[in-house]
Structure formats: structure tokens, C-alpha cells
Amino acid sequence: MSDVARSAGVSPMTVSNVVNGRAGVSESVRRRVTAQLAASGYRMNVAARNLRAGRTGVIGLAVPELDRSYFGQLGACITAEARRQGYRVAVEETGAGAQGETDAIQLSQALQYDGLILSSVGMDLQQIAGQQSFPIVLLGERTAPEGVDHVAMPNFAGAQAATEHLIAQGARSIAFVGGPTTSEATIRSLRLDGFHAALHEAGLDTTGAERNERIVDVVEITMEDGRRAGHALADQADRPDAAFVLTDTVAIGVLRGLHERGIRVPQDMLIASFDDIPESRYLTPSLTTVSPDHQWTARRAVEMLLARIQNGSGSTQRTEEIVSFTLVHGESSHTLTTPPETEHHSIKQRNQPHERRKEAS
Numbered sequence: 001m002s003d004v005a006r007s008a009g010v011s012p013m014t015v016s017n018v019v020n021g022r023a024g025v026s027e028s029v030r031r032r033v034t035a036q037l038a039a040s041g042y043r044m045n046v047a048a049r050n051l052r053a054g055r056t057g058v059i060g061l062a063v064p065e066l067d068r069s070y071f072g073q074l075g076a077c078i079t080a081e082a083r084r085q086g087y088r089v090a091v092e093e094t095g096a097g098a099q100g101e102t103d104a105i106q107l108s109q110a111l112q113y114d115g116l117i118l119s120s121v122g123m124d125l126q127q128i129a130g131q132q133s134f135p136i137v138l139l140g141e142r143t144a145p146e147g148v149d150h151v152a153m154p155n156f157a158g159a160q161a162a163t164e165h166l167i168a169q170g171a172r173s174i175a176f177v178g179g180p181t182t183s184e185a186t187i188r189s190l191r192l193d194g195f196h197a198a199l200h201e202a203g204l205d206t207t208g209a210e211r212n213e214r215i216v217d218v219v220e221i222t223m224e225d226g227r228r229a230g231h232a233l234a235d236q237a238d239r240p241d242a243a244f245v246l247t248d249t250v251a252i253g254v255l256r257g258l259h260e261r262g263i264r265v266p267q268d269m270l271i272a273s274f275d276d277i278p279e280s281r282y283l284t285p286s287l288t289t290v291s292p293d294h295q296w297t298a299r300r301a302v303e304m305l306l307a308r309i310q311n312g313s314g315s316t317q318r319t320e321e322i323v324s325f326t327l328v329h330g331e332s333s334h335t336l337t338t339p340p341e342t343e344h345h346s347i348k349q350r351n352q353p354h355e356r357r358k359e360a361s
Contacts, residue, residue, distance in 0.1 A: 020279040058088045058118040059305060062104035064096035068249060069277035071119070074139075075296035078117060080245070084303060087114070088156030098122035109134055115305045135308035138303050141187055149304040150320040151297055155187055156324050158290035159194030163244050163271040165288065167202045169269050169333055172244030174199065177229045177254060178217045179246050188217070188246060191274065195244050214240060215343070219251055224279045226250035230257020233269070242270035242333075248289055255283065255332070271332040292323045 001019075007014045010033060017025050018033040025033075061078055063071040069313030079089045089111065094100030101123040108116040115135030118128075125145050129134055137149045144150035166174055176195050179188040181352055199205055206214060216232050218225035228247070230253060233243060241246075243252070245251040251273035258265055265271050300321055 002042055004033065004036045004042055007040070008033045019027045022041075034309075036124055036188070043125055051111070055309070056112050057086065057113050058090055058111075058113050059302075059309075060090050060092060060104065060108040060113045060118075062094050062108075062116060063095055063103060063119045064121050066091070066093045069279060070247065070249070071278060074294055074297065077294045078302060081295075081298045081302045085306060088269065089303075094119075096121040098124065101330060102127065105134070105136070117301050117305055128163040137165055137305045137308070139297070141190055141300060144187065144318060144320060146318055146325060147246070148318060149308065149320065150291045151301050151304070152191070152320065152322045153187070153292055154290070154323055154325045155190035156194040156197070156320075157189035158327075159244060160198045161194075161325075162274065162288070162290050163195045163198035163329050164202070165329070165332070166242040166244065166270050166272055166333060167204065169197065169242070169270055171240075173214075173240040173242070173251055174236070175216060175233055175243040176241040177233070177243055177250060178215060179221050179247040180219060181217060187274075191244075191246060197217030197322075213238075216243075221247055221250055223249060223253035223256070226253020226256040227260075228253075230259075230263075231261060232255040232257075234258055234263045239263075242271065242272075245271060246275040247289055248273045248275040248280045250277065251289075251332075252283065255285075265332050266334060276328055280328075280330065283330075283332075283355050287328075288330040288333035289328050289329045291326045297323050 001012050001015050004017045008015070008029075010029060010146060014025060014029065015037075016022075018030050019037070041176055059073060059082060063075060065071055075089075075091055078181075082089045090108075090111070092104045092107065094104050101118065101120055104118065105128070115137070117137050117139060119139040121140070125142060125148070126137070128138075128145060128148050137151065138144045139151055141153055141155050163174060174195075176192055178192060179186070181188060196205075205211075205232055213236065216229045218229050226249065229245075229250065233240065233254070234257065243254065245254050251271060254271065255265060258269060263269055272288040272290075274290040276289045280287035280289050304319060
């Protein structure tokens, strides 16, 4: 900066004002300094400037898996939003385990990230409550502790809307293809609740052995386990005429498993699922799927984190918001003569996930 100042015949402070876009510099001087900056090859040392301000300009993103389309899509949206806000994103895979999530928090602190967006599956979230000096925003379905902001998925409302759609298409015997069961609220338990709510409203409740028979759980959220679930559905003596599947990833496997058993979708069985990953549109048949607003999720998560970074993370107040969604009607729940369409949904009260509102299609 001193070299540029000497060459331009101005003070280093004037060069600093030009570099930082401050007022008080005449246009002729600004042009002269800018020309010398270009000639010298000067580049702002962003890392040094951020360190001087007590920040690194980097935020962390910790997700369970990097090879799942949903997290890849979400990660891309968060990275783009952070870049728009002047931040870089460092991504960490936790393996959906408590140790991996704890390690991600500790690594983010050790590397002096300005904050962390964490999709938590396994760790004791009360551990985060004791680290309020480090800004963290949670993603996912688990209830955040006091002082930790949270962006939640529309698990209940989305599953309910998808199941209502299957019922509206004429399905009367509907299966639920879920995931691993735990004692804590998960996407499986919350989406199962929404599924059952839709059945109850339509008078299609089942009980006892019949109810259990209509629930097919997978061990892992993978296409291969979905394929096995498709076999299980096809092999039932009283085969259901529709299924709501926990995620698109599992639904892709279900479609394959049904195909291997000679069951046609949608002619023999209707399918709806959740996530709206890009692959869902290119399948044959394309998937009917709950589509959370990924860009809104990314924007709010980054905004919440930056607010914590800028205003201090020590507040015990918590902001919790639930993502709005659309129900994308693909070919998997429609006959070829029924054109696909999209239903738009939004959460009426963002702190009451079970309430929803249908907007005009």
C-alpha cells in the first residue's frame, strides 16, 4: 500500500480509502490510485483483514453424508448464499454419529471458523447449549436447546400433504416406507405422524397387525434398502395400492424393487416421497415428492448464523423456523392421462409445525 501511495503521489490513508470504497477522495485521485493498484498487481489480503477484525470469513457446514443428493443440493445452496454474503464455506461429513458431530464443532472452533451450520443426527444437543460463545445454527428435525437457532423441515405437514394426495388419487390401502427407529423425534417419527394424520382424517385408519403390516422400515436411508422395501411391498399377500416413502433416495430403490417384482408404477401402485432431489425428475416414472424450499432454507440458516456472529452468540433466545414446501406431482402418482401439477404449501405459524395452509396451485 505504501508503494502504491508513493507511485500515485498520495498518502497511504488515501490508498486505504480508495481500496475500501470510502468517501472523501476526489474522482481524479481515485482514478490515479486505481491505475497504480492495477499496475502494481496489488490484491487485498482478505485473510489478514478478517483476522484484524477478529473473523476469518469462513463458516462451517457439517452434514451427515456428502454422497446423498439431498445434502449435496442443500450444501450447494448454502455455499452460494454464504458467498453472496461474503463468506466461504468449509464442509465436514459427520457420518450421522455423535462423535462426528462433536468433532465437527471442535474442529470449527480450532480452525477459528466464524460459526457453524450443523445438521445433527446423533449428538446430545445439550452439549451445544453449553457452547453459546460459538455461533451454531441447527438444521433438521431435532429440537434445539435454548440459545441455538434452528431451521426445521416440514416433516409432519409435508408427509400429511403427500398422503392426502395419494388418497385423493383413489388410494385406500397405503403403506409407509420409513427408516431406522429411535426413541427421539426423527424424520421417520414425524413423517409417520403426518402420514397417520392424513389417514385418520380420511377415515382410513388401521389398527393392530394390519397397521404394522403397512409399515415397512429400512435399516439405512439408501437406494439398496429401498429396493428391498420394494420387494417387501410387492410380496405382501394383500398388496397396498400406494406407498408414501420417507425420502426420494429410498423411493428410487423402491421403484427398482417393484419393477423387479413386475409391479408397475403408477398403474399397479402409486408412490409419493419427500425431498425433491434433482434425480426425481428424470426417473421413469418421475417422482411425486414433497419439495422443501432449499434456497429459503439456505438463506435463513446463513442469515441466522451471521446475525449470531455480528451480534454475539451469547443470547439464550432461540429462533426456530419451519421451511415452506411445495408438493410436486410427478408421474409416480398419476395415470398417463392425468397431467402432473404442483401444489404450493406454506407453514402458517413457523413455531407450530403441524399447522399448514394450502395456497393456490
